[in-house]
Amino acid sequence: MHLLVMALFAAVVATVMAVIDSERHDVRAKALYGVKVFAAFIFVGLVIGWVMYFIPL
Amino acid sequence: MDVQQETGGSPHVAESATDAGLSPKGVVAFVVALLFPGAGHVLSGRFRRGALLAVVLVGGFTLGILLHGRLATIDLENRLSFFFVFADAGSGLLYLGCLLAHVGIDVAAKNPTYEYGTSLLHVVGLLNYLAALDAYDVAVGRKP
Numbered sequence: 001m002h003l004l005v006m007a008l009f010a011a012v013v014a015t016v017m018a019v020i021d022s023e024r025h026d027v028r029a030k031a032l033y034g035v036k037v038f039a040a041f042i043f044v045g046l047v048i049g050w051v052m053y054f055i056p057l
Numbered sequence: 058m059d060v061q062q063e064t065g066g067s068p069h070v071a072e073s074a075t076d077a078g079l080s081p082k083g084v085v086a087f088v089v090a091l092l093f094p095g096a097g098h099v100l101s102g103r104f105r106r107g108a109l110l111a112v113v114l115v116g117g118f119t120l121g122i123l124l125h126g127r128l129a130t131i132d133l134e135n136r137l138s139f140f141f142v143f144a145d146a147g148s149g150l151l152y153l154g155c156l157l158a159h160v161g162i163d164v165a166a167k168n169p170t171y172e173y174g175t176s177l178l179h180v181v182g183l184l185n186y187l188a189a190l191d192a193y194d195v196a197v198g199r200k201p
Contacts, residue, residue, distance in 0.1 A: 005124065005173045009180070012117040016184045019106055019113075020191040025201055 010041035086196035090189035092149040094118075094181075097192025106195075110188050117181040118151050126174025127164040128155055147182030147189075 018024075018034030090097025095111030098104075129141030145152050155161045161178070164171065194200040 001170075005170065008117075008120060009173070009177055012113055012120075012177070013180065013184065015113045016110065016188060019110055020187055022191075022194070022200055 006045050007042060010038050010045070014038035014041065080193075080197040083193040083197040087189050087193040090192035091147070091185065094148070094151075094185050094188060097189055098195060101192065101196045103195055114148070114181055114185055114188065115151065117177055117184075118148050121174045121177035121181060122155065122161050124170040124174030124177065125164050125168040126161060126171065126176070126178045127166070128152060128161040128178060130156070130162065141179060144179040144182045147185040148178070149185065152182065 014034045014037035017037050018030045021030060021033055024030050024033055086097040086100050088097075089100050093111070094114035095107040095109070098107030098110060100107075129138055129145045131142055132138040164174075191200065
């Protein structure tokens with residue numbers, strides 16, 4: 001559930017960031033940028049989740 | 058000789074720098090985009106881009122409500138609430154409609170997805186501010 005919601009959140013942000021990106025103008029470059037942003041969100045989310053596992057809170 | 062030619066700057070940049078005033082066409086696109094996600098782009102003729110923004114941002118807002126997210130309202134005793142109201146208000150008519158319909162207001166924080174939903178509602182509003190600024194740029198011809 002948490003991973004699914006995180007993925008949906010990442011998809012929303014990545015899509016909007018790709019659409020409004022001002023440096024890439026063709027659809028393919030924008031789509032690739034969106035995929036990279038999405039992957040970065042998921043990767044960083046997993047890394048933070050893994051690090052927090054060891055923090056006793 | 059023109060200063061911009063001497064320094065080797067591009068004519069496009071020089072033109073943008075001298076054009077400091079707000080364009081009425083751009084302001085209309087900005088306001089319309091703020092009222093409804095994607096509408097500013099549609100107004101400028103970018104139908105596909107506007108439709109994609111509308112689907113993603115309205116979908117994100119709906120998902121936030123379905124995840125039991127809470128829309129911020131002004132709380133005079135908690136000044137931080139102004140920031141959250143600013144973030145949520147970026148969703149425009151969606152935020153206003155939910156306030157009037159009393160949807161997403163009285164939400165219990167004990168729900169497991171409360172934080173996800175609330176964060177999503179804030180982020181969708183903030184992203185729509187960015188989309189509205191993009192709509193301004195598209196309307197005035199700064200972006201294709």
